[in-house]
Amino acid sequence: MARLGHWLRLAVFLGMAAVLATPSQEAAAGVNLPKLEKGKGDACVEDTETMRRHHMSMLKHQRDKTMRHGIRTTKHSLKGCVECHAGSKTGSVASTKEDFCMACHAYAGVKLDCWDCHATKPAPKTPGPVGKAPRPDASPLLAATVNGASQ
Ligand code: HEC
Numbered sequence: 001m002a003r004l005g006h007w008l009r010l011a012v013f014l015g016m017a018a019v020l021a022t023p024s025q026e027a028a029a030g031v032n033l034p035k036l037e038k039g040k041g042d043a044c045v046e047d048t049e050t051m052r053r054h055h056m057s058m059l060k061h062q063r064d065k066t067m068r069h070g071i072r073t074t075k076h077s078l079k080g081c082v083e084c085h086a087g088s089k090t091g092s093v094a095s096t097k098e099d100f101c102m103a104c105h106a107y108a109g110v111k112l113d114c115w116d117c118h119a120t121k122p123a124p125k126t127p128g129p130v131g132k133a134p135r136p137d138a139s140p141l142l143a144a145t146v147n148g149a150s151q
């Protein structure tokens with residue numbers, strides 16, 4: 001009896017491992033993606049297929065340009081992604097697994113450190129009380145205040 005139980009558990013474990021392993025391979029191949037909320041506006045900064053495949057290197061390239069050479073173009077800026085892709089429920093790109101940037105990443109097992117420094121939410125449109133200076137959390141880099149203390 002005990003032996004049979006052991007084999008059963010092993011079979012269940014292998015079955016689960018197979019189920020869990022499949023989605024990340026599909027996500028990496030761009031097939032059968034999780035449901036994504038559509039971005040704001042008519043189109044992304046590049047066509048959808050290009051974005052799916054190449055957004056990682058775009059963002060890194062953009063960062064290298066800004067950080068190392070002081071060139072500031074906004075086309076592939078991370079701030080732009082957040083402005084158009086913040087979820088309607090959370091107002092964030094990465095606070096739940098349904099949020100845009102998290103959806104695929106959770107699926108594919110990708111973990112980003114970007115949100116340690118960069119805000120996951122767009123800067124407030126009308127910062128601070130009327131007539132006062134903008135709140136400090138209007139800065140896209142003050143992630144601790146914008147993302148919330150829980151992160
Ligand atoms: C240790 C803090 C830190 C981390 C982690 C970090 N960044 Fe940045 N990032 C910065 C700073 C500082 C700047 C310069 C911001 C400025 O000058 O406005 C910057 C600028 C950028 C820019 C150019 C400005 C913009 O909004 O487009 C991009 C793109 C960018 N980072 C992408 C990323 C991505 C993608 C990740 C994760 C893979 C990441 N960063 C992780 C600190 C960080």
Ligand code: HEC
Nearest residue numbers: 039040041042043044045048051052055076077080081084
């Ligand atoms: C002006 C608003 C806007 C900006 C800025 C923007 N996007 Fe998009 N993005 C969209 C829209 C709208 C779509 C849906 C396009 C479609 O339906 O074909 C989209 C689609 C995508 C997709 C494909 C989603 C899918 O269905 O597979 C990815 C990935 C993506 N964007 C990532 C990014 C990243 C990363 C950035 C920042 C570098 C960014 N976007 C900036 C509006 C934007």
Ligand code: HEC
Nearest residue numbers: 027028033052055056059081085093100101104105108110
């Ligand atoms: C359509 C699915 C999808 C969406 C939506 C998506 N990503 Fe990704 N992202 C991926 C996959 C898959 C990888 C891993 C690619 C690889 O390892 O080659 C990845 C990797 C990355 C990387 C590189 C991570 C590393 O450590 O090298 C960055 C940066 C990144 N994504 C940023 C974003 C941001 C920011 C958003 C939201 C604006 C976003 N992604 C939305 C699928 C997506």
